[in-house]
Structure formats: structure tokens, C-alpha cells
Amino acid sequence: MKRSSVYDCSMIELPINHRERGNITVIENDITISFAVRRIYYLYDVPGGESRGGHAHKTLRQLIIAASGSFDVILNDGIIKRIFVLNRPYQGLLVTPGIWRELDNFSSGSVCLVLASQEYDVQDYIREYEEFLTWEKNDI
Numbered sequence: 287m288k289r290s291s292v293y294d295c296s297m298i299e300l301p302i303n304h305r306e307r308g309n310i311t312v313i314e315n316d317i318t319i320s321f322a323v324r325r326i327y328y329l330y331d332v333p334g335g336e337s338r339g340g341h342a343h344k345t346l347r348q349l350i351i352a353a354s355g356s357f358d359v360i361l362n363d364g365i366i367k368r369i370f371v372l373n374r375p376y377q378g379l380l381v382t383p384g385i386w387r388e389l390d391n392f393s394s395g396s397v398c399l400v401l402a403s404q405e406y407d408v409q410d411y412i413r414e415y416e417e418f419l420t421w422e423k424n425d426i
């Protein structure tokens with residue numbers, strides 16, 4: 287399998303449907319994003335200064351959106367780190383499998399919406415960074 291790179295991850299612009307009474311952004315499977323969504327979850331009420339994530343997924347694809355407020359996503363492929371500031375509900379960060387991620391710098395009241403390509407599977411997680419580095423080196 288090809289080694290994952292942080293450069294395979296990218297911010298995408300999501301469609302905005304402007305309306306006088308507000309905006310709507312619609313995300314459709316295989317149209318807006320290149321995978322089919324099997325699970326949605328969201329983080330909220332994250333205390334200021336708290337961080338989340340601190341893990342990698344072996345096969346999961348995700349689109350991460352700041353549905354409200356802002357936070358930073360730090361992606362790390364074991365060699366290179368990229369930091370993305372998410373602060374627009376019409377932008378999403380596509381995260382490919384095999385990338386270590388951390389989320390921090392949550393603004394008060396922020397909502398981190400995640401669209402995921404698979405159901406929750408504890409076996410898909412790598413929670414120890416050293417284990418991630420070993421897995422990453424061997425996953426070629």
C-alpha cells in the first residue's frame with residue numbers, strides 16, 4: 287500500500303447556497319466528497335485549551351468541518367506536519383487514512399463536525415504515537 291502523506295490531505299471548498307435568511311451547505315456522497323458517508327459525529331463543549339484526537343486511523347477517511355467557531359487540526363504522516371486552521375462552515379478538511387491527527391485551540395462554542403467513511407471500529411484506531419510510526423513504516 288502507498289505510504290500516506292499529509293499532502294494527500296486537503297482543504298476543500300463546500301458549496302454554499304446563499305439565501306436571504308441564511309446559508310445552506312449540502313454534502314452529497316460521491317459528489318461533494320469522494321467517499322460515501324457511513325457515520326457522522328460532532329465534538330462540542332470542548333473546554334478552551336483542551337485538545338482532542340491524538341490518534342490515527344488505518345483505513346478511515348474523514349471530512350472535518352468547523353460547523354461553528356474555530357479550531358486547529360495538526361496532521362502528521364510521521365515525517366511532515368501540517369497545521370490547518372478550520373474556521374469556516376463552508377470548508378472541510380479531507381483526511382486520508384494513516385495520518386496522525388490532533389485537534390486543539392478550540393474556540394468557545396465551537397462545533398467540530400466529522401463525516402466518516404466507516405462505522406466506528408476500535409480496531410481501526412492507532413492510539414500510541416510510537417505504534418503509529420512503526421505501523422506507518424511497515425505499511426508500504
Ligand code: TYD
Binds near residue numbers: 325340
Ligand atoms: P475518540 O475518537 O477517541 O475521540 P477523540 O480522539 O477526539 O478524543 O472518541 C472518544 C470516545 O467516544 C471513545 O471512547 C470512543 C467513543 N466513540 C464512539 O463510541 N463512536 C464514535 O463514532 C466515536 C468517534 C467515538
